[in-house]
Amino acid sequence: xxxxxxxxxxxxxxxxxxxxxxxxxxxxxxxxxxxxxxxxxxxxxxxxxxxxxxxxxxxxxxxxxxxxxxxxxxxxxxxxxxxxxxxxxxxxxxxxxxxxxxxxxxxxxxxxxxxxxxxxxxxxxxxxxxxxxxxxxxxxxxxxxxxxxxxxxxxxxxxxxxxxxxxxxxxxxxxxxxxxxxxxxxxxxxxxxxxxxxxxxxxxxxxxxxxxxxxxxxxxxxxxxxxxxxxxxxxxxxxxxxxxxxxxxxxxxxxxxxxxxxxxxxxxxxxxxxxxxxxxxxxxxxxxxxxxxxxxxxxxxxxxxxxxxxxxxxxxxxxxxxxxxxxxxxxxxxxxxxxxxxxxxxxxxxxxxxxxxxxxxxxxxxxxxxxxxxxxxxxxxxxxxxxxxxxxxxxxxxxxxxxxxxxxxxxxxxxxxxxxxxxxxxxxxxxxxxxxxxxxxxxxxxxxxxxxxxxxxxxxxxxxxxxxxxxxxxxxxxxxxxxxxxxxxxxxxxxxxxxxxxxxxxxxxxxxxxxxxxxxxxxxxxxxxxxxxxxxxxxxxxxxxxxxxxxxxxxxxxxxxxxxxxxxxxxxxxxxxxxxxxxxx
Amino acid sequence: xxxxxxxxxxxxxxxxxxxxxxxxxxxxxxxxxxxxxxxxxxxxxxxxxxxxxxxxxxxxxxxxxxxxxxxxxxxxxxxxxxxxxxxxxxxxxxxxxxxxxxx
Numbered sequence: 001x002x003x004x005x006x007x008x009x010x011x012x013x014x015x016x017x018x019x020x021x022x023x024x025x026x027x028x029x030x031x032x033x034x035x036x037x038x039x040x041x042x043x044x045x046x047x048x049x050x051x052x053x054x055x056x057x058x059x060x061x062x063x064x065x066x067x068x069x070x071x072x073x074x075x076x077x078x079x080x081x082x083x084x085x086x087x088x089x090x091x092x093x094x095x096x097x098x099x100x101x102x103x104x105x106x107x108x109x110x111x112x113x114x115x116x117x118x119x120x121x122x123x124x125x126x127x128x129x130x131x132x133x134x135x136x137x138x139x140x141x142x143x144x145x146x147x148x149x150x151x152x153x154x155x156x157x158x159x160x161x162x163x164x165x166x167x168x169x170x171x172x173x174x175x176x177x178x179x180x181x182x183x184x185x186x187x188x189x190x191x192x193x194x195x196x197x198x199x200x201x202x203x204x205x206x207x208x209x210x211x212x213x214x215x216x217x218x219x220x221x222x223x224x225x226x227x228x229x230x231x232x233x234x235x236x237x238x239x240x241x242x243x244x245x246x247x248x249x250x251x252x253x254x255x256x257x258x259x260x261x262x263x264x265x266x267x268x269x270x271x272x273x274x275x276x277x278x279x280x281x282x283x284x285x286x287x288x289x290x291x292x293x294x295x296x297x298x299x300x301x302x303x304x305x306x307x308x309x310x311x312x313x314x315x316x317x318x319x320x321x322x323x324x325x326x327x328x329x330x331x332x333x334x335x336x337x338x339x340x341x342x343x344x345x346x347x348x349x350x351x352x353x354x355x356x357x358x359x360x361x362x363x364x365x366x367x368x369x370x371x372x373x374x375x376x377x378x379x380x381x382x383x384x385x386x387x388x389x390x391x392x393x394x395x396x397x398x399x400x401x402x403x404x405x406x407x408x409x410x411x412x413x414x415x416x417x418x419x420x421x422x423x424x425x426x427x428x429x430x431x432x433x434x435x436x437x438x439x440x441x442x443x444x445x446x447x448x449x450x451x452x453x454x455x456x457x458x459x460x461x462x463x464x465x466x467x468x469x470x471x472x473x474x475x476x477x478x479x480x481x482x483x484x485x486x487x488x489x490x491x492x493x494x495x496x497x498x499x500x501x502x503x504x505x506x507x508x509x510x511x512x513x514x515x516x517x518x519x520x521x522x523x524x525x526x527x528x529x530x531x532x533x534x535x536x537x538x539x540x541x542x543x544x545x546x547x548x549x550x551x552x553x554x555x556x557x558x559x560x561x562x563x564x565x566x567x568x569x570x571x572x573x574x575x576x577x578x579x580x581x582x583x584x585x
Numbered sequence: 586x587x588x589x590x591x592x593x594x595x596x597x598x599x600x601x602x603x604x605x606x607x608x609x610x611x612x613x614x615x616x617x618x619x620x621x622x623x624x625x626x627x628x629x630x631x632x633x634x635x636x637x638x639x640x641x642x643x644x645x646x647x648x649x650x651x652x653x654x655x656x657x658x659x660x661x662x663x664x665x666x667x668x669x670x671x672x673x674x675x676x677x678x679x680x681x682x683x684x685x686x687x688x
Contacts, residue, residue: 112651119682122617122671127608127655128640128647135644157654157670 027065030247034232044181046201049208055184074144079152083108113156126129126166149184180216267306270480276462290441296415306339312375358389361585451492601633602662617656620673
């Protein structure tokens, strides 16, 4: 219990109080979360399910984890498989039963009962089984016991009355020993177990099931009953993989992740500008949806490239293209991913969705994300999962995936292929509520052309552009252009170009007109200035002439005056009369 | 000793090795032992050996003969091994089970 307390605060509160049911962590991934701690300590749990549902494995992992991780040795009473068969069948899961048996952490007792070899006469009890259990428990100091599967006895022994009373005694006996036990039972027709042994197990009943959808089998686990404690009541998908069982809780992670204020670039500057100028939030989920060929993967590749440039690690899950094809195609639009692949910053995982079931995909993603610890994960496209599961299942899976990635602060980019017809917003509405940012790439049809338009449909926590941008894929990557919004609606492509050309021509004409007016003005100014110069020259010429005449007159006056004086002197005239006489004469 | 006429002749009747598994001195165990002794005396006098194993004292022996129910009578010899569980109160069934009397 120590290891558990330190890990989960919920478990701590449960173990602190002695009145409350104590729990034993199974060590099975995810299971302890949905049962808020594990199986009831010192009680017996019934694990039932049809053949091949994973009962034996569940029980065995409970023992192996107990022995290896929680210091609780275990006993496995096998009615169906010998110790050798068991060891072989779980060796592929990394469970070393032989080693555990050798180190006295596990005891396996194979109980073989064959009806044809046994004849019944008179009264008997199952003390032989009790003795063997007791002996096995004592030999390893077991705290955990598994009996797989008790119901075999019903077919081996005929006296049901004795069996039932002995089972009741067995469960009481197990409880008295204080061991935490798992009893497995085969699913019956309309009942949890074929022989109704669930009625003896009152504390905890777990149902395992395997269902096939579209040829893909998925295993489900459900806690049918768990007395005295809260537990998840849903059906949880689970997987049997190389590391044992993984139960994938649909909502166990909850909405408790820390939201980052940090922003990161989408790799397309104009798009960052549309998203409040700073791009998307780190650790948020981004959905890029659009019809085929609209450039969803290209947008995702830009984000990846931008992250790799910043020195971050990216994990790309492709369900449509191989790595080689993707790298080649992205190079054609100027996004070279090869260096990042070579440097190990980018990991590419391409597989067909039909390779295995949805749960396996999810587990795969979990495993790879945990191993690589990226900052950006791309799932391209999520819609392909619909091939292997129903929409509801895909949605549930995505919810878990988004929660998982968010809890690790990983930015998730999902692309979603929408059908060519119909409202794009509607087809994605199922998963869009899980997403923080939703970009839509759509073909805008008009003037005999299809051009890509990009919208930001939503982006939580930021003011974002409400404008359509024309989305242009060139050899240098993505360009976002303003679309022309005219009286006839949104113009894109060559219609936009025509409009732009027209505007450019108009502008040139206006410029030319202005130039011309300025030239006219300058000419006029030059003309006027020339006139002014001419007038001034004329005036100056006149002035000079007048001045010259005046000078002549003055000189003539002077000469006249001198002549008169001379004459007067000659006449010796009265100087007073001289003037008048001069005037008259 | 007298040889019973009704012994199944295919079986080598030289010696009958019988083991009775019990767990403590319970009423059922004592009853089974009493029934077994009586049957053997009646049908296998002088040709049988009964070994009583108390699993409370030797729990490790339960695995060898795959004992589950108590009491269990195991016919070790003649082969093949046969098991009869219960207090052996139905003599007819025990005789059939042990192949003393043909089925």
